[in-house]
Amino acid sequence: MGAAPTVGVLGGGQLARMLCEAASPLGVDVVVLAAESDEGAAEVTPRVVRGDASDPVALRTFATGVDVVTIDHENVHHPTLAALEAEGVAVRPGVGTLAFSDKAHQRSDFAAAGIPVPDFVVVDPGASPAGAHHAVEAFSAAHPGELVAKASRGGYDGRAVWMLGADDVTAFLDGYDGAPLVVEPRLELGCELAVLVARRPSGEVRTWPVLETVQVDGMCDEVLYPAPVGEQVALRAREVAAEVARHTGAVGVLAVELFVLPDGEVLVNEIAPRVHNSGHLTIEGAATSQFEQHLRAVLDWPLGPTEMLGGGVAMANVVGVGDTDPRQRQALALSEVPGAHLHLYGKAPRDRRKIGHVTVVAGEPGAARHDALRAASLLAGQPDPTDGTDRVG
Ligand SMILES: Nc1ncnc2c1ncn2[C@@H]1O[C@H](COP(=O)(O)OP(=O)(O)OP(=O)(O)O)[C@@H](O)[C@H]1O
Ligand SMILES: [Mg+2]
Numbered sequence: 001m002g003a004a005p006t007v008g009v010l011g012g013g014q015l016a017r018m019l020c021e022a023a024s025p026l027g028v029d030v031v032v033l034a035a036e037s038d039e040g041a042a043e044v045t046p047r048v049v050r051g052d053a054s055d056p057v058a059l060r061t062f063a064t065g066v067d068v069v070t071i072d073h074e075n076v077h078h079p080t081l082a083a084l085e086a087e088g089v090a091v092r093p094g095v096g097t098l099a100f101s102d103k104a105h106q107r108s109d110f111a112a113a114g115i116p117v118p119d120f121v122v123v124d125p126g127a128s129p130a131g132a133h134h135a136v137e138a139f140s141a142a143h144p145g146e147l148v149a150k151a152s153r154g155g156y157d158g159r160a161v162w163m164l165g166a167d168d169v170t171a172f173l174d175g176y177d178g179a180p181l182v183v184e185p186r187l188e189l190g191c192e193l194a195v196l197v198a199r200r201p202s203g204e205v206r207t208w209p210v211l212e213t214v215q216v217d218g219m220c221d222e223v224l225y226p227a228p229v230g231e232q233v234a235l236r237a238r239e240v241a242a243e244v245a246r247h248t249g250a251v252g253v254l255a256v257e258l259f260v261l262p263d264g265e266v267l268v269n270e271i272a273p274r275v276h277n278s279g280h281l282t283i284e285g286a287a288t289s290q291f292e293q294h295l296r297a298v299l300d301w302p303l304g305p306t307e308m309l310g311g312g313v314a315m316a317n318v319v320g321v322g323d324t325d326p327r328q329r330q331a332l333a334l335s336e337v338p339g340a341h342l343h344l345y346g347k348a349p350r351d352r353r354k355i356g357h358v359t360v361v362a363g364e365p366g367a368a369r370h371d372a373l374r375a376a377s378l379l380a381g382q383p384d385p386t387d388g389t390d391r392v393g
Contacts, residue, residue, distance in 0.1 A: 014041075016038075192258065286313075316377075
């Protein structure tokens, strides 16, 4: 360990990469535990230890050599992390907070704590097929219309979320053999919001302004500021997010995804106990980025101000289209949108894979959104949604 505090990150993907980028000016040392399959962080730091955070030996060896342990992803060996925490290693967020990555635990716990969530039922078709059928039928009778089934673990970007018509439920349950499921009504949504919140071990909590998230096929495609909600809804969303941070004992940044119903009611969809795609626009768009704030929080340093820096801020994800590589298209994107902030993660392009993002900070929201979408689609080689021109090639 050197004079600078060393933060060890479990996982070497784009979140670790952006943590490294934020750490450099602060004089914070970041070391990354990255598996061969992780891509991204190794391109920006030489301080990479090769190993898998789901491997107890690799995890223990790595964690005992740093001042604070934090995460890039949740696929870590929880018993080892729990043992390290019990031995006094600073694991931030702690294992108690990481347990909330499980959607079934999260929902059940939040409902019991009075945190507003959609109606739901948890079933385990693997352990009890008949019990699962029975419970979902009873739930469906009480909640007519479409249902949504979500695997409690292992999902991201909508890959373990299934929209089910009333007639599809039986066949779906018969064919399912994964982790326990959270089943809930398919809700009519006014919009979806994200609130990023940071909390220090000493208790200080800060939320950023409310952001709108726009999903395409269950995957977050754009994040927009300001969100299209009134002051009351925005205030409520930030209060709920702060309550979630306190309730889960989070340390560092936590992302709270919220549903806003047409009548303005705010429900927690899910949380992620870490920096998050919905917060990427804080890098250029807010007084303190989520990555810097996360480092400050896990080191128990004072948190920074969170106000947004433009009348409109927009982030658009760069999503893979075949093997078109955005790393040859930066000049094209910048020629059309000189003010775009490009972030490419160094990941191999694949269909529907998030391989980068673009942020635009502007005077007003329409211009920010237009420009961010335009630059992102030029990078990805998608048809440009802002003028209908196909830019592939
Ligand atoms: N009950 C619901 N009613 C309507 N839409 C829903 C419902 N649940 C999920 N969705 C839609 O599906 C999206 C993905 O769901 P969810 O956030 O639970 O899955 P995920 O795969 O964990 O997401 P992420 O992309 O955040 O990793 C939501 O953002 C929302 O657009
Ligand atoms: Mg989600």
